[in-house]
Every structure is written in C-alpha cells, then in structure tokens.
Amino acid sequence: MQTAEFRAAVVSWIDDHGGQELALSPDRSGSIDAVLGHQRRIQRMLFDAGLMRWGWPERAGGLGGTPALRAVLGEELTGRAIVHTAPWSMHEVLGPAVLEFGPPDLVADAFPRLLRGEEIWCQGFSEPDAGSDLGSLRTTATRDGDGWVINGEKLWTSFAHHASRCVVLARTGEPRSGSRGVSAFLVDMDTPGITASPLRTMADVDEFCSTSFLNVAVPANRLLGSPGGGWQVAQYILSCERGPIFWQRGAWLGHHLAKLVPAARDARSQALVGDAFQQLWAFRARSMATQRQIAQGNLPGPEASVDKIMIAATDQAVFDAARELLDGGLETDDSPAGAAWRREWAYSRAATIYGGTSEIQKDIVSLRLLGLPRGA
Numbered sequence: 001m002q003t004a005e006f007r008a009a010v011v012s013w014i015d016d017h018g019g020q021e022l023a024l025s026p027d028r029s030g031s032i033d034a035v036l037g038h039q040r041r042i043q044r045m046l047f048d049a050g051l052m053r054w055g056w057p058e059r060a061g062g063l064g065g066t067p068a069l070r071a072v073l074g075e076e077l078t079g080r081a082i083v084h085t086a087p088w089s090m091h092e093v094l095g096p097a098v099l100e101f102g103p104p105d106l107v108a109d110a111f112p113r114l115l116r117g118e119e120i121w122c123q124g125f126s127e128p129d130a131g132s133d134l135g136s137l138r139t140t141a142t143r144d145g146d147g148w149v150i151n152g153e154k155l156w157t158s159f160a161h162h163a164s165r166c167v168v169l170a171r172t173g174e175p176r177s178g179s180r181g182v183s184a185f186l187v188d189m190d191t192p193g194i195t196a197s198p199l200r201t202m203a204d205v206d207e208f209c210s211t212s213f214l215n216v217a218v219p220a221n222r223l224l225g226s227p228g229g230g231w232q233v234a235q236y237i238l239s240c241e242r243g244p245i246f247w248q249r250g251a252w253l254g255h256h257l258a259k260l261v262p263a264a265r266d267a268r269s270q271a272l273v274g275d276a277f278q279q280l281w282a283f284r285a286r287s288m289a290t291q292r293q294i295a296q297g298n299l300p301g302p303e304a305s306v307d308k309i310m311i312a313a314t315d316q317a318v319f320d321a322a323r324e325l326l327d328g329g330l331e332t333d334d335s336p337a338g339a340a341w342r343r344e345w346a347y348s349r350a351a352t353i354y355g356g357t358s359e360i361q362k363d364i365v366s367l368r369l370l371g372l373p374r375g376a
C-alpha cells in the first residue's frame with residue numbers, strides 16, 4: 001500500500017463516517033474518561049475497516065506496510081481533532097518496542113487488542129527521583145522461581161488508571177548498576193499489588209498517575225529482551241517517539257493554528273501567527289526527513305533531538321499566539337471552547353518536559369552532534 005493511496009482511503013473513510021462530526025465535542029474533551037472512550041470507539045471502527053492495521057506486521061494483527069502509513073493515519077485524524085494526540089500516541093510509543101523485544105506469543109495475543117482499542121498501555125519509566133536521570137531508577141525486579149517480583153513507585157505514568165498493561169523499567173542489577181542493571185517488562189495492570197493514583201495536571205485533567213508496585217508477581221514471559229537489556233528497550237522507545245507521534249502532533253498544531261487565522265486582524269497578531277506558522281513548517285520539513293528514514297527501517301539516533309526541540313518550541317509558539325489573540329479569553333472564557341483552548345495552552349507547557357526535556361535534548365545536540373566539550 002502506497003502512502004497516497006492509503007491517505008485517500010483514510011480521507012474517504014472519514015468523509016463516509018461524518019467527517020468533522022467524528023470529533024469529540026469540546027464540552028466532553030476535558031474528561032479523560034470521555035476522551036479515551038471516544039478514542040476506543042474510533043479505533044475499533046478503524047481496525048474493523050482495516051485502516052488501523054496498516055503499517056503494522058501481520059504477526060501483530062497488522063496488514064504490513066511501513067510506519068509512514070501510521071503517520072498518515074495519525075495526521076488525518078489529529079489534523080481534524082478526531083482524536084487527541086496524547087492518548088493516540090500511546091500505541092505508537094510502546095507498540096514498536098513490544099514488537100521488537102516481546103515474545104511472539106505475547107505479541108500475537110496482546111497486539112490486536114491494542115490496535116482495536118480494547119487495551120490501552122502505559123509507560124512506567126519515570127520515578128520521583130529518576131526523570132532525566134533515568135539510569136538512577138530504584139524500582140526493583142527480583143527473581144522468584146521462573147518469574148519476577150516488582151517493587152517501587154513510578155511517577156507521571158500517563159493513563160495508568162485506564163491502562164490494561166504497562167511497560168515497566170525496573171532494576172534487576174545491583175543498586176549502583178546504573179543503566180546496565182535495568183530490565184523492561186510488560187506488566188498486566190490488574191496484577192495484585194499495583195495501585196494507580198491519578199494526579200490532576202495544571203490543564204485540569206487527571207491524565208497521569210503516581211503508580212506503586214508492591215510485591216507484584218510478573219511471569220517470565222513478560223520480560224522484554226534480555227535480563228539487563230532494559231536500557232536498549234528504553235532507547236528504542238525514545239527513538240520511536242520521534243516518528244509518527246511528532247508528525248501527528250504537528251498536524252494537531254496546524255489544526256489549532258488555522259483556527260486562529262481569522263482572529264489575526266492587526267500587525268502584531270499576524271506576526272505571531274506568521275512566526276508560529278514558520279516554526280511549524282520548519283518542523284514539518286525536518287520531521288518529514290525523519291519519517292522517511294524510519295520508513296526505510298532506520299530508527300533515528302541523537303539527530304532526532306533536533307526534532308524534539310523544534311516540535312516543543314512550535315507547540316508553545318502556537319498556543320502562546322492563541323493566548324494573545326484570544327485577548328483574555330484563554331484565561332477567562334469558561335465556555336467549552338474557551339476551556340479547551342486553556343487546556344491546550346497549559347498542556348503545551350509540558351512539551352519541553354515530556355519525552356526528554358529541551359535542556360537534555362540541547363545537551364545531546366551539543367555533545368553528540370556538534371562535538372562540543374562537556375561543561376563548556
């Protein structure tokens with residue numbers, strides 16, 4: 001399947017199913033329950049129509065083709081705000097790594113349910129004292145017969161309270177083993193001992209959780225990769241995050257920027273919108289090259305830190321422009337549409353934090369791409 005042919009099929013499906021009416025109305029988009037329920041319904045329909053399956057291998061319930069097809073699907077859906085980018089990203093963040101490192105039986109069993117929206121997966125990496133410095137994580141996994149027992153606490157676990165499974169990074173080496181002593185597991189969230197406690201964000205949604213693991217028994221076949229190979233899994237996941245996920249976030253930003261154009265009536269407003277537009281298209285040009293690289297089977301390395309810096313800055317430029325153009329409305333308008341702009345502006349503040357902060361990305365660019373000396 002070629003991308004142009006696939007795009008035409010997606011657009012035609014959207015038109016046949018009500019077009020923009022498929023989008024969740026702003027009065028419901030502040031509820032994570034509603035957002036996820038809506039997404040599950042869309043995913044089920046797309047899966048049954050075959051469109052959700054393109055870009056994934058047959059052994060995972062897919063129909064084959066490159067990840068570029070998934071980028072197209074995400075672009076057409078988020079570009080019309082039919083799904084929200086954050087929850088839509090989760091199968092893109094975690095799916096490729098489970099395909100790469102998971103046992104074939106597990107992939108064949110769990111993946112079709114993930115694609116059909118019957119399951120949501122979450123990412124249990126960050127901890128109260130391990131964010132940027134992920135290698136210092138303290139959650140442990142100890143051997144118990146053939147399996148493992150996990151203990152510890154994860155933080156900022158997006159959608160954990162709605163998730164069926166979690167990719168957990170845990171220490172299987174000695175306490176000072178750093179990134180070498182980390183392993184990755186796909187853990188069922190209904191295992192006794194797991195508690196996901198929602199945290200309300202400044203966008204006023206309970207998107208993420210503090211997630212505790214108390215003597216959580218994990219079977220041997222839930223290890224992803226090899227014992228001590230969790231860092232490789234984590235790096236793979238971070239590389240995949242720079243692919244279709246960023247592309248669809250760009251489409252989401254384009255959708256919001258287009259809504260601002262009619263309000264840009266004076267020179268200052270036009271300059272703000274113009275600047276955000278320039279940043280968005282510079283990002284898209286950059287990201288297009290990354291999508292092509294991924295479609296050829298090459299996951300991006302440190303160079304994709306540039307993509308992350310650009311998309312985060314663009315995100316904030318778009319919603320800062322909205323804040324100015326809405327002229328106080330973003331702070332005071334409590335209508336569903338006003339509240340939705342406010343949530344999006346607040347969420348855009350997190351763009352320079354999640355998936356690796358902008359400071360860390362700039363470190364990577366200066367040290368690994370530009371070869372500058374450390375500490376200069």
Ligand SMILES: Cc1cc2nc3c(=O)[nH]c(=O)nc-3n(C[C@H](O)[C@H](O)[C@H](O)COP(=O)(O)OP(=O)(O)OC[C@H]3O[C@@H](n4cnc5c(N)ncnc54)[C@H](O)[C@@H]3O)c2cc1C
Pocket residue numbers: 122123124125126127128129130131132133155156157158159208350353354355356357358359360363
């Ligand atoms: C909306 C959102 C969703 C998230 N979802 C998830 C999720 O689903 N799963 C998950 O595991 N995590 C998730 N996270 C957590 C995210 O990965 C971390 O917030 C991020 O890695 C930063 O870690 P931290 O918050 O501990 O900040 P810290 O690492 O403590 O950093 C604090 C500040 O210090 C700076 N800093 C730290 N080290 C350096 C350095 N070496 N050089 C220069 N500056 C430095 C950082 O840039 C930052 O400004 C999410 C975060 C957000 C905001």
